[in-house]
Amino acid sequence: MAPVEIKGLKKSFGSHPVLKGIDLDIRDGEFVCFLGPSGCGKSTLLRLIAGLEDPTAGQILLGGRDVTDVPSAKRNIAMVFQSYALYPHMSVRKNMAFGLSLNGMARAEIERRVAAAAQILQITDLLDRKPKQLSGGQRQRVAIGRAIVREPVLFLLDEPLSNLDAGLRVSMRVELAALHERLKTTMIYVTHDQVEAMTLSSRVVVLDKGTVSQFGTPLELFYRPANLFVAGFIGSPKMNFFATPSRGTAAREITVSGEGFRNSVTVGLSEDMSCPAGTALTLGVRPDAISIVSAGSGHLSARVDLVERLGTESHVHLSLVETGQRVTAIVRGTHPVQAGEETDIRFDPAHCHLFDAAGKALPRALDSETLGLIEREKQARTAHATKEETHG
Amino acid sequence: MRKLLIHSALTLFAVLFILPFYWTFLSAVKSTAELYQFPPVFWPAEWHFENFAASWGKLPFNTFLWNSTIVVVLSTIGQLISSSLVAFGFARYRFPGRDGLFILLLATMMIPWDVKMIPLYMEFNYLGWINTLKPLIVPSYFADAFFVFMLRQFIMTIPLEIDEAARMDGASSFDIYWRIHLPLMMPALILVGTIHFMNAWNDYLGPLIFLNDQSKYTLTLGLALFKNPHDVDITAVAAITTLLCLPPLVLFFFAQRYIMEGAVGSAVKG
Numbered sequence: 001m002a003p004v005e006i007k008g009l010k011k012s013f014g015s016h017p018v019l020k021g022i023d024l025d026i027r028d029g030e031f032v033c034f035l036g037p038s039g040c041g042k043s044t045l046l047r048l049i050a051g052l053e054d055p056t057a058g059q060i061l062l063g064g065r066d067v068t069d070v071p072s073a074k075r076n077i078a079m080v081f082q083s084y085a086l087y088p089h090m091s092v093r094k095n096m097a098f099g100l101s102l103n104g105m106a107r108a109e110i111e112r113r114v115a116a117a118a119q120i121l122q123i124t125d126l127l128d129r130k131p132k133q134l135s136g137g138q139r140q141r142v143a144i145g146r147a148i149v150r151e152p153v154l155f156l157l158d159e160p161l162s163n164l165d166a167g168l169r170v171s172m173r174v175e176l177a178a179l180h181e182r183l184k185t186t187m188i189y190v191t192h193d194q195v196e197a198m199t200l201s202s203r204v205v206v207l208d209k210g211t212v213s214q215f216g217t218p219l220e221l222f223y224r225p226a227n228l229f230v231a232g233f234i235g236s237p238k239m240n241f242f243a244t245p246s247r248g249t250a251a252r253e254i255t256v257s258g259e260g261f262r263n264s265v266t267v268g269l270s271e272d273m274s275c276p277a278g279t280a281l282t283l284g285v286r287p288d289a290i291s292i293v294s295a296g297s298g299h300l301s302a303r304v305d306l307v308e309r310l311g312t313e314s315h316v317h318l319s320l321v322e323t324g325q326r327v328t329a330i331v332r333g334t335h336p337v338q339a340g341e342e343t344d345i346r347f348d349p350a351h352c353h354l355f356d357a358a359g360k361a362l363p364r365a366l367d368s369e370t371l372g373l374i375e376r377e378k379q380a381r382t383a384h385a386t387k388e389e390t391h392g
Numbered sequence: 393m394r395k396l397l398i399h400s401a402l403t404l405f406a407v408l409f410i411l412p413f414y415w416t417f418l419s420a421v422k423s424t425a426e427l428y429q430f431p432p433v434f435w436p437a438e439w440h441f442e443n444f445a446a447s448w449g450k451l452p453f454n455t456f457l458w459n460s461t462i463v464v465v466l467s468t469i470g471q472l473i474s475s476s477l478v479a480f481g482f483a484r485y486r487f488p489g490r491d492g493l494f495i496l497l498l499a500t501m502m503i504p505w506d507v508k509m510i511p512l513y514m515e516f517n518y519l520g521w522i523n524t525l526k527p528l529i530v531p532s533y534f535a536d537a538f539f540v541f542m543l544r545q546f547i548m549t550i551p552l553e554i555d556e557a558a559r560m561d562g563a564s565s566f567d568i569y570w571r572i573h574l575p576l577m578m579p580a581l582i583l584v585g586t587i588h589f590m591n592a593w594n595d596y597l598g599p600l601i602f603l604n605d606q607s608k609y610t611l612t613l614g615l616a617l618f619k620n621p622h623d624v625d626i627t628a629v630a631a632i633t634t635l636l637c638l639p640p641l642v643l644f645f646f647a648q649r650y651i652m653e654g655a656v657g658s659a660v661k662g
Contacts, residue, residue: 050556073559073562079556079560081553081556081557082553083551085553086557087558089576098558099561099562099563103562150561
């Protein structure tokens with residue numbers, strides 16, 4: 001087990017910068033996800049930590065040791081690849097033992113480790129099969145087994161579940177969480193699936209265009225996104241944004257209103273902020289903080305374009321009458337709204353976010369229940385990591 | 393009807409291809425009288441299978457066979473190792489000028505052997521290799537452009553992530569080549585080995601130029617000894633030719649599955 005420190009890490013391919021200076025401090029025993037859209041640099045960052053790419057600048061420290069120029073084989077890191085990357089001509093047993101035998105480990109010890117990993121992953125009866133005789137889920141287990149037997153200080157997982165079908169992905173996700181709980185090794189997991197990131201990780205690194213947009217616990221990302229990108233990326237359907245200049249400030253609150261707004265919206269802040277009237281701000285409202293109300297009684301008038309009925313909830317896609325902007329709302333499954341209707345939408349100010357002209361979030365006030373939840377999650381993560389350090 | 397036409401055409405071509413082999417075999421086992429008979433005899437009255445042993449004994453064919461075996465085995469090993477190594481380099485290493493170098497390598501395929509014959513003779517003469525088997529073996533240890541191209545294409549179908557997984561497992565570049573790529577390349581290597589085996593086994597011009605003593609002759613040169621300006625021993629030529637055809641035929645029989653796979657290439661590789 002080892003903490004991972006990344007300092008000023010940059011990577012360019014030719015003249016194209018992929019990572020523009022990454023600083024991260026991952027604690028011992030943490031399960032951290034790198035989350036971001038395609039091309040944001042998350043896989044490149046993982047490959048740099050693995051030693052499969054050389055950084056253009058910066059440092060990578062593993063357990064306090066600078067490993068920036070250390071070959072990947074000597075970093076004591078194991079990686080699980082998206083395509084599993086099993087050796088097709090070797091049996092499962094040989095796949096798992098390959099790295100150990102290369103390092104000259106005694107045969108008895110290799111067999112002990114392979115048997116132990118196979119038992120954890122419930123693949124003991126598959127040990128003599130070739131990869132082509134295995135299903136996708138079984139191959140994934142073997143790939144994880146190959147990583148486990150090496151008893152590395154750090155696991156790197158590059159979108160390991162993306163090739164599995166939806167059902168298997170959910171069960172493998174649960175197994176991965178259990179595996180982390182059991183092995184208590186630092187794990188870094190790359191994904192573009194926010195559900196995986198939110199459910200598995202103790203902390204999530206949200207990457208955008210080669211920079212860290214936010215590094216925090218899943219609930220922090222959801223309830224206190226640091227900027228417009230994180231606010232738009234975390235949560236499905238996406239947060240709705242409205243250009244709403246400031247109409248004035250009071251103690252720990254800002255009132256905003258935009259084009260077509262029938263009423264202004266007053267958003268609570270966690271601290272006093274000076275924001276003169278007319279300052280460009282963006283109002284962010286998650287779909288579940290929007291209600292559909294009768295015409296004339298909400299903040300904005302809208303036309304219902306489409307209603308997606310999912311059972312327990314319905315996703316309502318609307319166009320604002322004044323600006324034509326698209327808005328998504330989540331209502332209860334039995335809500336009678338229908339496509340083609342003219343209606344009004346109303347925002348719940350307690351669940352609204354504000355962002356300045358640079359896209360940076362203003363510190364919003366949270367209710368005590370949400371604050372308590374975030375705090376409990378933080379404490380659980382800290383306690384877990386501290387426990388790992390004590391074990392280590 | 394369509395099927396019948398296809399099968400008829402295929403049978404016709406099969407007969408066309410088999411006929412020369414059958415004719416050579418017939419010539420080997422016919423009596424001398426039947427050999428020159430017209431119209432030709434397609435089913436001899438007597439089968440003279442003893443012609444094979446008799447022809448083999450007329451000249452030191454055991455020596456020729458030994459020489460051919462040494463040349464074929466050693467050069468095939470060399471070709472497999474060198475071509476696969478070079479192909480691995482071109483497929484997996486990034487270095488400045490790689491693509492230009494690869495095109496240069498491919499361009500060498502356009503130079504006919506006849507053009508290189510005299511410079512090669514001068515080179516081997518300088519090295520003191522004339523009248524030894526070395527000129528027929530050693531060049532195979534320096535890779536062949538066509539085989540390098542074929543193996544490189546095959547290696548490029550192997551996902552790079554497998555190399556990276558091996559590297560993380562602690563494998564060196566040579567480990568990756570030796571323990572991962574060589575076993576995975578087996579179908580392509582069998583194809584390369586078979587083609588090279590046939591080329592080396594049937595090679596006549598190379599041994600003719602570089603070998604002088606009869607004790608160094610390969611089978612193809614030995615076979616040519618049955619022909620002189622005044623006479624050709626047709627039965628012996630046919631008998632030895634029939635025997636010479638057997639090793640490539642047997643090899644092809646066992647390797648045909650891989651040869652077909654190799655020919656179809658990466659398009660169907662799972």
